Amino acid sequence: MNCKTAKSKISDYVDGILETDERILFENHISSCPRCAEDLKKMKKLKDIMGLIQAPALSEDFDRKLHYKLIEAKYRNQGFALERIFDFFRPVSVRVVSISAVAAVVVALIVFSGRRNEVIFVNGPGDFAGYKTASFARVLNVNREGILKLNFVSGKKIKNIELKIELPDGIALADGSRNVEWRGNLRKGNNIVLLKVRGVKVGQWDVRANLRKNSVEKTVERKIFVKPDEI
Template identity: 25%
Template sequence: MECREVKYLLSRCIENDIKPQEVLELEEHLKNCRKCAKEFKTLRNLVSVMGLAEGIEPPELSLEVQRILKRKTWYQKLYEFVRTPHAVRYIMNISIAVAIFFLAMYFIPRRPLELVEENIPQEQVFEKEEPVQEGIPGEAPALPEKSPPVKKTVPAKKPGATKKESEQKIEQTHGGSEDIIALMDRRIQEAREKYVMSKPFREASEAAAKIKKENGQTIDAVALRENLTPYEGGREFAEKLFILAENLTAAQLSVLNILKEMEGKIINIKKDSILFYIPMDKYPAFIERIERDAGGIIRPSPGEYKEEVEKKKDMISIDIEFISRPEK
């Protein structure tokens, strides 16, 4: 939301003509923009003074409100300046000055740079002449004797180093990923055999504990959910939750307050849904607070997760949709 839209909403706040969704967007913008927050504070003071003093406005507050209303942006000031008669003269003078500067830089002769060479005295190097061995005429000159070849000693391998070298060789060739991929494929296959694909997230965690008890493998419930709903390209499906509430606005505000306390990151807010990230370690406490404060929760199966978001480390993406509770 931009600042000019916030000014329009502030003007509508006086007439109480503002929607709950616009209230949420206005509060989110006022947290990040000090300028708009200051204007909102001034407007609130003005409304309170007008209600208490019965039309008597303090002169300082009135001048402040007039100054805020008459404030102009830089492009409005520039537009007014261009419309004045002497603006064309200023622009022409600046253009002529810039043109003269570039012409002067182009036509002024430049002195070529001269390289200064210093006369550095060169050192004379005299090579020593090797004495020539005079041999008996008719005999070939004696060749230098060759030294016997030195054999390279290979260090003996230790008996325990064979297994370590083989493991290092596997890590260098395959990056140590073959065993991990095979393990994950085996876990997914076991989960499919036990019909975990059609179960909610809470039942998937129970199935993971059962697999761990039977096969002795360590399976994380969050990792199991990611494997059961895979998505390529560093993205994932957000976990879907439905909240039944009598007052949708109050339920949304309650969820937003809980997110603020637990350091959640909002991705998108719609009229009847909120898409956000929650830290993985705070997920159980968040679900407990939602069930206690916001109302009843309905969990669909993982096959119904449709909202695609960017996958972040140590974060769980959740898509909450608010449903009005039917009247009895």
């Protein structure tokens, strides 16, 4: 074996994959050629060093970020892109729920980004004209505030309505509480409730609103995504 052939076999030799005949020829050459012996020594050392190279360990929040991406991918795969999910919350995507034999209440949930200080309002639409131009936030961010808007569209005036809203673990009111209770009258048309909320935990969460009049009640649930602040 000459030097050129020996050089081409060094890598296979250090990996121990040369056939017996070739290995013997290679070793014979190495024993009589100091330059190739030196090359072999360097190659062995190089391989040893590379075996010691390690990438850093995954960061602590790698799995949390990945989880959010997987959840998002799952819904996109199913044709429920986040945009479409939140489209569903728009007032035009109304859902009629019977609250009594004579009245219909249309409920929609919308997540807005916003900086208003209000914790809760129950009032007519005229008082919230400013929000008509509010930009949509498709998801809430952890540790950031946003406005959760509920619009109860009533077919007629309804007296003595009891409203309860339960926020899940992943979302809280700005003051940290999770339950809202209100009693009053629904006016004909839009009845808007605004909640200043904050993302608490990453995930997909159900916000539950319960309307009750006497013994008749209706519960409406909507999914809200809370995403990591940095994504």
